[in-house]
Amino acid sequence: MTVVARRAPSSRDLGGTLYVFAAGLVVVVVVGGILFSVLLSAFATSWFGGWFPDGYTDRWFRAAITDFDIPQILLSTAFITLAVAAVAVVIGVPAAYVLARRRFRGKAVVQILLLLPLLLPPITYGIPLATMLYEFRLAGSAAGVIIANLVPALPLVVLLLTPFFEQIDPNLERAARVLGASPRRVFTRVLVPLAAPGVLAAALTVVVRTLALFELTFLTSGPDSTTLVVALYYAAFAPGIRPSQQIDAMAVVYMATSLVLLLAALRFVNPTNMVVRVRR
């Protein structure tokens, strides 16, 4: 049996560790407090003076489901996020493959163009984009919302998948070709199985991001093409019209949807990939 000698942590090290845990505690208190008070309020009959609600009920959910037409919103949210992910994957995967395997003139320009929509805040390009979509009579429909959300989704797929294709050994493709596989067979039998986990992760990241992205859907959606987050904004934007518990119930629906997706995503995705790391 070997004994591993451990260096005693210095006091500075301890200070750093304490700082990390203190910051973690602040996040738990603030974010946990926000989420938990929404959750309690959504189930509260009323909540005025006390630390906790006066009683519990599910009637705000029933009211929210009919008043905000939650089934319809969930349906259009699912349709829009999945469509954005599907289109972004179909267009983005070949582009990522080319960027990983080829050098060509203008590659740097293409890469910068693909980076910019991720670095610029959506509201900045969203206003001209929405104006253009209104001009083409696309805004207000699901198609318009999907097109607008593609702008950050497509670069995200390309950026996530380029390093993924880079680490797939090109010798595997060469070997398959030497053994007589046609290009299509190389694609379906070699590349697709190898790339599938990365593509799935990228698609899930797009779904999670599109679900949380407010601005583009807000600027382009119509009554039948809102997503949950925009519906929540409209509900919270008009306080006083509906009881706050009912808005909180809506927020809980949004939270639950995000949570389910996030748990699904975390099985396949490294959480740090949810944002683009500029440093590669």
Add this chain to the structure above:
Amino acid sequence: MSAPAARHEAAESAPALARRSRRGLDPTLLLIAPAALCVLGLFVYPFVYGLALSFQPYGDNEANGPLGSYLAFFGDPRERLSIWNTLRLAVPATFIDVAVALPLAYRLRRPVPGQRALGALFVIPMTLGTVLIAEGMLQFFGPAGWVNKSLLAVGLVHEPVRFLHNYLGTLISLLISDFPAVFLLLLGYAAGIDPALDKAARVLGASWWQRTRRVTLPMMAPGIAVAAALSFVATFSVFPSAVLVGNPAGETRVIAFAAWQAAYERFDYSEGSAIAIVMGVIELGLVAAALSLRAGGYRRMRTEGAR
């Protein structure tokens, strides 16, 4: 079989590339065309379209020539003020988030108990989104919310603090929702710093403060600049939280709200585009500065043999 054979080549040498270009276009490159067209049509073209539109003033602004929409924005004190309103949110939010995240990211290079859980914890607010955070703040930070109840119970205040529908509420929501991105960016940079450098400085007798000032901070500088620039760009475009927990008619009438109001409440798409272009120019300038700084930082690090 010659064209398809060229298709699945690995990254090629320069002579191979030259040979290829003499032979004509590599068909594989066509695979990138849809993505390139998408970005051109949906990102570049709208900007050009918006730019053109911003020089075609609408309504009353038409009398002031092609610059009418810009003149209307910069000429109206209330509109102009939106830039200041945005800056006084974005600058402190960026500064505080970077200051809090920097030691955190630097310490998390080395393992702490519960590393993975802590990392995930700091990233959670990003997945919630600004709207949910702002909506949740209405209860938590409200006059009867847990924050005010605790402050009253401890005796720090004698009447509820107004956290909502003002500058403070918007700043808090920005601090929460912007933090994860800053943290992740800095974490990426901190992870790239060789721990041996710190160790070497320690062996040579440098104190903690000397190591921080002479080793860590200079190494982190490009990362700090990039994180600060991107954080500023993100907070500069604050919109939903300025409305939900701010006072969009007054102190938190931010520039994104001004642009939205022009385009979608007054239906003056020209002025809306003009304001969006002003925003875009400020942000693009910062992004360009951050990216060039990053390139400079890399060069310096490589020549100094830091890696």
